[in-house]
Amino acid sequence: MKLQKVLPRIHGYLSNLSTSTPLCYTTRLQHDKINVNEHRAKIMARGLPEKKPLPGVKKIILVASGKGGVGKTTTAVNLACAMKVIEPNKEIGLLDADVFGPSVPIMMNISGEPMLNDNHLIEPLINYGVKCMSMGLLVAGENAVVWRGLMVMQALERLTRHVAWGPLDCLVVDTPPGTGDTHLSLAQNLPIDGAIVVTTPQSAALQVTKRGLNMFEKLNVPIIGLVENMSHAICKNCGTRNFIFGNETKQMAEQMGLEIIESFEVDPDMSECINSGKPAIYALPDSIHAEKYRHLANKVFKYLSSKDQKEAIAK
Numbered sequence: 001m002k003l004q005k006v007l008p009r010i011h012g013y014l015s016n017l018s019t020s021t022p023l024c025y026t027t028r029l030q031h032d033k034i035n036v037n038e039h040r041a042k043i044m045a046r047g048l049p050e051k052k053p054l055p056g057v058k059k060i061i062l063v064a065s066g067k068g069g070v071g072k073t074t075t076a077v078n079l080a081c082a083m084k085v086i087e088p089n090k091e092i093g094l095l096d097a098d099v100f101g102p103s104v105p106i107m108m109n110i111s112g113e114p115m116l117n118d119n120h121l122i123e124p125l126i127n128y129g130v131k132c133m134s135m136g137l138l139v140a141g142e143n144a145v146v147w148r149g150l151m152v153m154q155a156l157e158r159l160t161r162h163v164a165w166g167p168l169d170c171l172v173v174d175t176p177p178g179t180g181d182t183h184l185s186l187a188q189n190l191p192i193d194g195a196i197v198v199t200t201p202q203s204a205a206l207q208v209t210k211r212g213l214n215m216f217e218k219l220n221v222p223i224i225g226l227v228e229n230m231s232h233a234i235c236k237n238c239g240t241r242n243f244i245f246g247n248e249t250k251q252m253a254e255q256m257g258l259e260i261i262e263s264f265e266v267d268p269d270m271s272e273c274i275n276s277g278k279p280a281i282y283a284l285p286d287s288i289h290a291e292k293y294r295h296l297a298n299k300v301f302k303y304l305s306s307k308d309q310k311e312a313i314a315k
């Protein structure tokens with residue numbers, strides 16, 4: 001297969017994106033002239049955009065939370081790696097859909113310029129047996145991405161449909177904090193099989209998590225279950241469990257009818273591993289964390305196969 005460098009093309013693409021604002025403006029001016037009701041009726045008749053599968057990708061799951069900094073990327077990275085560990089013959093992918101703050105390249109220890117293949121698709125970079133793609137690989141160095149909603153959607157389109165993902169048994173998608181354009185765009189354009197929602201146990205975080213859960217309900221994305229992260233800290237000297245952030249996740253899960261699949265304590269080893277590009281599942285395979293991530297991965301596989309069975313019966 002002939003590969004060529006992708007960055008010059010991406011830079012061309014990004015500069016095209018920056019010209020889209022005047023285009024929108026022109027369109028708005030034209031709209032002002034036509035009958036508003038007629039225009040609204042036309043838009044409503046369109047309905048939701050058609051969800052098109054990604055070629056060669058069997059399943060897609062999201063890792064999400066309304067709240068920032070709760071451990072979404074840590075969970076997504078360890079989950080994708082754990083899925084590969086427990087089912088080595090399955091092909092697993094990891095898409096970093098956080099175009100503003102991509103952290104998958106650091107956490108998966110991937111760098112370097114992705115290449116374009118003969119079909120002009122970007123080849124994902126592979127580490128720990130997982131195929132990865134991130135805006136962090138396509139925008140040089142520490143350059144900040146300052147885009148509006150439409151540009152974010154176009155960037156997501158590029159990261160999903162312009163990448164040679166297939167063949168994949170499952171694509172794990174790490175999402176940014178919030179309930180914004182990215183989630184809407186992913187849920188409206190891709191057939192999402194389910195979402196893992198990550199939360200921490202503070203009541204403020206749980207409120208925001210609830211907002212995220214409600215968004216998925218509206219978008220018809222099924223929730224696989226909750227991951228409670230930073231649930232407590234264990235004193236290294238006496239082993240006491242300290243619930244420093246409170247302990248309200250169970251109550252919220254019961255209210256929402258959801259299962260807490262796993263709870264992870266605050267652990268400096270976990271942080272050190274993930275921030276140095278060695279997910280706990282590989283760096284500390286005998287640790288309780290690695291065991292919990294393998295359990296989470298098992299749960300996801302079971303969920304996906306039972307979803308398949310239910311769909312087959314319904315046909």
Ligand SMILES: Nc1ncnc2c1ncn2[C@@H]1O[C@H](COP(=O)(O)OP(=O)(O)OP(=O)(O)O)[C@@H](O)[C@H]1O
Binds near residue numbers: 274
């Ligand atoms: N259980 C844990 N124990 C200790 N540190 C953790 C744990 N989980 C995550 N961290 C650390 O917390 C920080 C934030 O984690 P992470 O980047 O995964 O959160 P996020 O929800 O993806 O953040 P963002 O909303 O910015 O995308 C990271 O430095 C990570 O190492």
Ligand SMILES: [Mg+2]
Binds near residue numbers: 103176
């Ligand atoms: Mg993140």
